[in-house]
Every structure is written in structure tokens, then in C-alpha cells.
Amino acid sequence: MDTGIWKERKEQLSNTYSLASGDKKLGVTIGIPAYNEQRRIGCLLRQVLNKNGFQVDKVIVSISGSTDGTQDEIIATIKRCKASSLIKIIDKHERAGKAAALDEILKACASDIVIFVDADVKLHDECFKEILKPFLLDTSIGVVSGNVMPFNGDKEGLFSFISRLERQLHHELCLNLMRKEEAPKVNGTFFTVKKNVISHLPYRTVSDDEYISCCAQRKGYRVVYAPNAIVYTKDPDNCKDYIAKRRRIFTGHLLIRKNMGYTVPTTRISEIIPSLFKFLIREKRRILDMFVMLYLQCVSYMLAIFDVVTGDIPYCYRVESGKF
Secondary structure (H helix, E strand, C coil): CCCCHHHHCHHHHHHHHHHHHHHCCCCEEEEEECCCCHHHHHHHHHHHHHHCCCCCCEEEEECCCCCCCHHHHHHHHHHHHCCCCCEEEECCCCCCCHHHHHHHHHHHCCCCEEEEECCCEEECCCHHHHHHHHHHHCCCEEEEEEEEEECCCCCCCHHHHHHHHHHHHHHHHHHHHHHCCCCCCCCCCEEEEEHHHCCCCCCCCCCHHHHHHHHHHHCCCEEEEEEEEEEEECCCCCHHHHHHHHHHHHHHHHHHHHHHCCCCHHHCHHHHHHHHHHHHHHCHHHHHHHHHHHHHHHHHHHHHHHHHHHCCCCCCCCCHHHCC
16 A cells, blocks of 8 residues: 555654654644543543554543533543543533534644544554654655544445445545645544644634645645554444535535635546546446435535535534444
8 A cells, every 4th residue: 555655765664763753753642522422432542542652742632512421431541541641631611513622632732743533433553653654754744644444344235335435435536646646635533733734723614624634735735645544433324314424524625615715635526537437347236326325425415515505504513323
């Protein structure tokens, strides 16, 4: 999966990484937005503490608006893991959406780099080390996107298939963009940003990941994709939740284009069609399922246009079937 500069500089990378992490030249904070994640936050924090594999300055968890005992679970985890000096909780009491949670983390962070990871994921081994590698190779890099893979169980039904297809398509599109030395789509579930790229994230931001990517590029920073920085997520398993999620994603893309004049890379038809055609050939036995996916995408897109026109924007958002 290595491409271009990564392939050429592997040996230099291993030497640089040990020096940087050992000397704490790379100050890193892990930021976790966690709204009503009592059932999942303890597991994630234990994974973070056991698998980070590098010197981390702080783990900041924003739980603003949570009502389900998320804070109690974090405190219990802190006690079990003896991590009181490492983990910080932010609670503004009122829920204002994910962008607000990320902004709270940014303001509380004193490190050079912030790794953002959603509370409802499972971590692959060394995912944090992999997402930091590009920063050690190239100082012009401002944002690194991780590789988010689906974990929807062993039996592949319609929505499990759609989930796998979309994630694979996203992965290949990002690799293609990297080969052309263009910015890939940043995945908001797991990504990393240099602190000086952005000091404030507006609360009324839907696509927080692409907003940050746009800001980085306009400041002259590169945005890259780290295919080996893997986390697993559960995608929606029913039609209603699938449309709700895609609708919000498309709404964010449309707002970014409207307000900032920035086109999200994976929405370019010229990028999508060749990769989609390859999938049609590869998955020809499930071609009907693929057409169902395309139909649902069209419905979601039309609803997103309606949201933007009417100004009814889903800043606060949650899909329960997309949780482990």
C-alpha cells in the first residue's frame, strides 16, 4: 500500500520515528468527541492507553451534553488504568454537535499535533503510529487521514455489502488522488491535524474534516492519506439510518462548496466513475445491490439539497444502528 515518498524513505522513517518519539519532539494529543458513549468509551480508552506506542501528552475527551453516564465510565477507566494525569474530560453540559466538541478539544490542546478519533470505533494495532508517520517524513504536511474500515459482522447482507463497497471505493479513490499528488478526502472518524493549521472550528460546520482540510491547503500545507492507519467502525444496517447518514454527509459537502468554494475530492465525477466501473465488474454478481446503493445515494443527495436550500442543517446528529 505504500506509494511514492513512503516507499522511498522507509529506512529513514524508522530511524526518525524512534528519535522523535524518544525525545518528545512530536507533541501529540488524542482528542475524542464522545456524546452518550457510555457503552463504548471505556473500551476505546483502554485501547488508546495500551496501543498508542508513542509518547502522548494528553487524551482529551469531550462529553458535552451526555446524559447516559459517559463521564462515570471515563472516571472508572481512569481509576482502573491509573491515568488521572493523562486523561482530561471536557463537559460544557449542552450538546452543540461534533464540530463544537472538536473545537473544545482544539482549545484545550497544547500539543503540536492532535489525533481525532471517534468514540465508537475499534483500533487496529499501531494505527496511531501509522497516522503520525507522514508528519515525520514531510514537514509540509498539515493533515493526515486514516483508513476507516467497516466491521458489520460475518454475514454480509445488503447494507453490509454497501458499507464494504463504499469504504473500499473511498480507499481506492484516496490512493489514486495520492498518486496524482492531490489531496484525498479526509475521513472525520480518524484523522490528524497540526495544531497551527486551525485555531477555531465554527460550530455550524457539518463536514468538520473537509473544513479543516480546506484550511490546511489554503495555508500551504499538504493533506495526505495513511492507508495503514486503520480503525474499524460499524455502519448503518437499515435504509432509514443509511439515508440519514448519507444525507448529512452530502449536506456537509454542499455547504463546503457553497461557503468556501471547495469541492470535496471524492465528489468529483471524473474520479468516481472509473473506480465505480471497476467495482461493477468485480462485484457483478451483486449488481442489483449496487444499483440499490446508487438509488439511495441519489435520494440522499436530493434530500441534502433540500436541507441546504431550506437551511434545515443537521448540526447535531446520531445514528444508533451505526454503533457497536
